[in-house]
Amino acid sequence: MITKSSILHLRIPFSIFLMPVFSFALSQAKEVNWLEAGLVFVILHLFLYPASNGFNSYFDRDEDSIGGLEKPPRVENDLLWLSLGLDAVALGLAGWLSWKFALMLLIYGLISKAYSWDKIRLKALPVTGWLAVGLFQGAFTYLACLLVFNHWDFVDLLQAEAWLPALLTSLLLMGSYPMTQVYQHAEDGRRGDRTLSRMLGIRGTFHFTALFFLGANAGFFYYFLHFHTLWHFLAFQAFLFPTLVYFGLWYLRVRKDENAADFKSTMRLNVISSICMILYFTLLTFWPWATAAG
Numbered sequence: 705m706i707t708k709s710s711i712l713h714l715r716i717p718f719s720i721f722l723m724p725v726f727s728f729a730l731s732q733a734k735e736v737n738w739l740e741a742g743l744v745f746v747i748l749h750l751f752l753y754p755a756s757n758g759f760n761s762y763f764d765r766d767e768d769s770i771g772g773l774e775k776p777p778r779v780e781n782d783l784l785w786l787s788l789g790l791d792a793v794a795l796g797l798a799g800w801l802s803w804k805f806a807l808m809l810l811i812y813g814l815i816s817k818a819y820s821w822d823k824i825r826l827k828a829l830p831v832t833g834w835l836a837v838g839l840f841q842g843a844f845t846y847l848a849c850l851l852v853f854n855h856w857d858f859v860d861l862l863q864a865e866a867w868l869p870a871l872l873t874s875l876l877l878m879g880s881y882p883m884t885q886v887y888q889h890a891e892d893g894r895r896g897d898r899t900l901s902r903m904l905g906i907r908g909t910f911h912f913t914a915l916f917f918l919g920a921n922a923g924f925f926y927y928f929l930h931f932h933t934l935w936h937f938l939a940f941q942a943f944l945f946p947t948l949v950y951f952g953l954w955y956l957r958v959r960k961d962e963n964a965a966d967f968k969s970t971m972r973l974n975v976i977s978s979i980c981m982i983l984y985f986t987l988l989t990f991w992p993w994a995t996a997a998g
Contacts, residue, residue: 710783713761713776714754714790721974722753722841724981725873729849731988732869736853743801744852748845751794752809756816758787763820764827774967801852808848815840830900837881842874843867865931872923879916882909883973886965906962910955936988943984947977 726748730741761776762783791813798806815836818824826833847861847870854860861867885901886909901909921941928937950973957964 705782706786707780707782709777709780710758710786713758713779713783714786715757715761716750716754718757719749719753720982721978722845723749724978724985725842725845725877726849727982727985727989728869728873729846729853731985732865733850733853736989740801740852743797744805744849747794747797747801747809748849751790751797752813755787755790755794755813758783758790759817760820762787763822763825804858805848805852808844808851812840812844812848828898830898830903834878834881834900838874838878842877843870846870846873868923868927868931872920872927875916875920875923879913879920880974880977883913883970885909887967887970906958906965909965910951910958914951914955939987940984943980943987944977947973947980950976 726745730736733741762779765779795806795809795813798809815826819826819833819836826836847866850856850866850870851858851861856866861870882899882901882904885899886906888899889902889906900912904912921944924940925937928934928940954964954969954973957969
């Protein structure tokens, strides 16, 4: 029997925070087969990511707020089997699309399990865990999507037009990921997880995220200028502006009181930034001007 607690721990709505990776890859596809694109979306956001969330929750057994759940319910034993079952469905559907896509999702799943599984637990290793999340939720997933959208072989992923935007997605995630841990310092400390955000401290996490964002933004300037147009970059800045405003105002509040680095503020930042990027990449996908290279 599947319990309500286990369904909540899948945190399916939380998948919106990773949707910009899919949206960016879709916007850069040569041609879009909407049936395949829709299936990739379902595989990632309704099966693969929730399976990873559930597996993570099963081994973490958090009592305080976690991403997508302000008050997580008690973890039930069926959560492990539910998460593994969702993984199996994701791999089965991915294999129907492409064995190469299925292979990449299998690797992703193994890394996500190593992140939280108590026998390995990359989460307890601040730099290794951060790199694993940034690279696999970012570049690796972006390339897996592009592999399906463009019907490519692995060798095609070596071209700059593929790996450069993939790298940029990882830079954004590597900058933003410590922010998702900024309110969990006490919980992580009780469990003995020395996360990157705990190492940096609350203010240090904000500074770290700002620096990574600046570096990623410089990379997007280069990418859009060489593979699209300057207008693409300027539009990108306009869509990111609300995120920058919120981040700056929140940072000022945290400088006065570090207790302001709380769950609700973190989730608001994630929602604002995710929606802004999803809207922009959707614009690139559907508007004629956005697909014109120049």
